[in-house]
Amino acid sequence: MAFLPLTVSTQITPFVMLLILLALMLPGVFYLYKNNVSMNLNWLKASLFIHQFVFVGGAYLVFLFTFIVPIILGAAAQSLVGDQLAAIFSPPVYNNYLYSYTPVSGSIVQLGFGLLILFLIFGVLLVPYLLLTVLWRALDKARRKLAEKLPANDLFSMEAIFAALIITVSLIASYQPAGNKMLDKLVQISGYTNFADKEKAAAGLNPNEEKLRQVISDLETARYRYLMSKDDTALKYSYGEILHFGDGLSGAIQSVFLTAAYPLVYQGSSDRDQKMAANFYYLFGYYPDSSKQTASSPIIKEARNVLLSYKNVKVETDKDGLTAKVTITEEYENKTYSQQEVSYEFSLPMGAVMTDLNLGPNLEFPGVIAPKGAAQSTYQRELQIGRDPALLEETGPHQYRLRIFPIPSKSDLATLSGRNQKMSFSYTTELTPQGFPLPNVTKKTNVYANAGTEYVLTINGINLALSGSDLFVKATDKPLPDLCQGNIIPANNNLVLNVNYPELKNLVCAKPEEIINNISGAKIAIIYDVSYDNKSPALEAQLGLLGRSSTFLKNNQVDLYKYNDMLSPKVSLSQGNFAKETKFTYFGHSNGLKALGYFNEKYDLVMIFPGKDALAQEDNLPFASPTQIFVILPQAGSISLKLESRLLQTRGDITNTVTGALKEFGLQYYASKSIQDSYVLNDYLSILLPKQPEGAFPTPVGPDTPLANLVNLGLYRTQAANTLTNISADVPTMDKFNAFAQTAGIATPYSSFIALVNFSQQMRLQQLEQGYNRYEEQTPAGFTGPIGNPIQPGILYNRGPVFSPVSSLFGTDLMTVNLGSTGESAGRSKFGGISNPYLAAAPAQGSILSGNNLFVWVNIVLLAAGLGIYLVRMLRKKTE
Secondary structure (H helix, E strand, O other): OOOOHHHHHOOOOOHHHHHHHHHHHHHHHHHHHOOOOOOOOHHHHHHHHHHHHHHHHHHHHHHHHHHHHHHHHHHHHHHHHHHHHHHHHOOOOOOOOOOOOOOOHHHHHHHHHHHHHHHHHHOOOHHHHHHHHHHHHHHHHHHHHHOOOOOOOHHHHHHHHHHHHHHHHHHHHOOOOOOOHHHHHHHHHHHOOHHHHHHHHHHHHHHHHHHHHHHHHHHHHHHHHHOOOOOHHHHHHHHHHHHHOOOHHHHHHHHHHHHOOOOHEEOOOHHOOOHHHHHHHHHHHOOOEEEEEEEOOOOOOOOOOOOEEEEEEEEEOOOOOOOOEEEEEEEEOOOOOOOOOEEEEEEEOOOOEEEEEEOOOOOOOEEEEEEHHHHHHHHHHHHHHOEEEEEEOOOOOOEEEEEEEEEOOOOOOOOOOOOOOOEEEEEEEEOOOOEEEEEEEEEEEEOOOOOEEEEEEHHHHHHHOOOOOOOOOOOOOOOOOOOOOOOOOOOOOOOOEHHHHHHHHHHHHOOOHHHHHOOOOOEEEEEEEHHHHHOHHHHHHHHHHHHHHHOOOHOOEEEEEOOOOOOOEEEEEEOOOHHHHOOOOOOOOOOOOOHHHOOHHHHHHHHEEOOHHHHHHHHHHHHHOOEEEEEEOOOOOOHHHHHHEEEEEEEEEEEEHHHHHHHHHHHHHHHHHHHHEEEEOOOOOOEOOOOOOOOOOOOOOOOOEEEEEEHHHHHHHHHHHHHOOOOOOOOHHHHHHHHHHHHOOOOOEEEEEEOOOOOOHHHHHHHHHHOOOOOOOOOOOOOOOOOOOOOOOOOOOOOOOOOOHHHHHOOHHHHHHOOOOEEEOOOOOEEEEEOOOOOOOOOOOOOOOHHHHHHHHHHHHHHHHHHHHHHHHHHHHHHH
């Protein structure tokens, strides 16, 4: 074994190691056969054992080789002789009245060369039989020498003992490790049809992740150490294709060979192995032979091609300073020699509404409101041909995306006459204890600020300090009013201070833990994603707040549902079982919210704790009024129009905390009882809405003032919540909301702002506004980060190259050897460590006489010929 490469000794089976040991003994057997060596009795016994072991092993291999000989001869005969015989004896061929003739003399010459090569191949194939003859004579010689010193009975007994020892060692070396109970459970998990059974199985397997991984990897590696697998059909296929045997006879030969070659045949089931790998992936989210992936997204280097050279924040408040219009203007300087695009994703607080967009060096191109899909299509088209558009769209209940193009290159003096590109947008918002909120940028692309960026803040005509990191601005240098005191009387009678109502004040001015305690009498469902990639300490901490409350679980009916690709039965939570039931077993993968598709129970409040990518799916939420849906995400991103529309229709929202969801739910629930015909703007303010005729679509109010914008926000969201049909699937209804948005001058999920700079762009937009898909999103909305792919049935992962003793010794993958005349690979079974069942459909990579294979086979033939000549000479000498 010292002569074997380390990789070979660690990648072969014990039985193959026995065969290698047999091969290493051959020179000694040949030496003893050719020479009369004098030995004592013990050495004679050892010599007999070695000769007997080598002969038995050689006879076994020659027996297996006999099954292959007819295939090789048949394939060679067809290739080297068959075509020439057909050319000699076949009639002339007519094609389109043209006579095609092949000289018989040429075919005869080719036939001669073919017969010569066939004779050489036949001679090479005789080498193993010559070797076996030499081994038999060597064994007989060793036996006769020992017979001179031992009685016949003792010699026979010794030979029987040696035979039993050889058979025993061979059987031990042939043992193949089978699966264990853990692997059986792993295979069974894909057969369970309900969540509870899968969860129970996963709970038992998850603690043994590393053990399972090692065992599966060992088994997967083991299959490549064998000549073939028990599912192999190579012989049957070859006997049928080459020798034209029937299926019955070919199958019988295949069965006999696989039985005889048991020590060299992998006995595991390829289906079982695939199930183990697929189910391991289902449980843990990675394959057993790959590195474990972390849940964090890959770090992508941010593009920094455009400098934010100037930013102005202008705030205009109403009379009492409770609402304001905020306008943000930015100027960009391209630092490259090519046109660039800038984009932002940002969020605004609850109650804010977008009201304006402008583009151009002098902000001379105002934004118009258009159906979301039409606006996106127009922007994409103009982006491709290098014209100026800007697009501002709502991508979530409080999320927005802004895109600006082009930012002219530093050498471009034509596009904007040498001036920098500018953009401005406006929104209306309400006062908070920290001041008026600024956009919270969650993602920016291709733009950056530096120490030279100029920031300007103007509030009601007065310049104040501003930095690039500010999230709020104050309307005055004086301390902000305490909105929880209830001593503020709004100047406008349409504004209502929530703290003037006790039920609302208990939520608005309470500490987070007090908010949880103040919710009572509600039927609440918690739906938690327990897929393997949703192990989030932040989400678990949010859920844990409910269990730490002294009254929440007592005062409300709280049911827990778990889901991945399936939905669990509900569990009613109490103070006694909360810790146990929320100690989750994470397994499987969720496909958005599809597992909730058959949810059919009514609740007052549903809180969904999804995986990070769940809301990127365009699934319908299976909930209807009066159920309110809140999605708990530590960091919200953009979602699809369909999902946002459904959230709005349930009066739901996306929040980053449980207390935020409970507060918003409570405010809406109690405000509907305490303040009639109102809409909750934020924690502190509500607004009274004008009464609408029964069944009529609301009419926007004017003029364009902060108060009017907020009223219109309340009107459209109230109308959305009161619409029973699925708005995002009803184009006429979306047309009504779009008409409302255009009249009111506000952005909605269905309507976006787009700034266009010429008549042709405007005409293009008008055409798209008439299309049937005018609301269909052209730019996919979704959270950043990778989505778990579940394994497809029947397809296993790409394992990459695996070492095979057979293929490595010959320097080529025998899987590609073409033993037939049909152009297909005889390795449908993939001979060898070569027997990779996952590549069973792989086509042949060429003839055995092509490319590097020619060099390999020439050397094999020369080596075999030399060995054959040596063996013949040895036999002739001993015969003489």
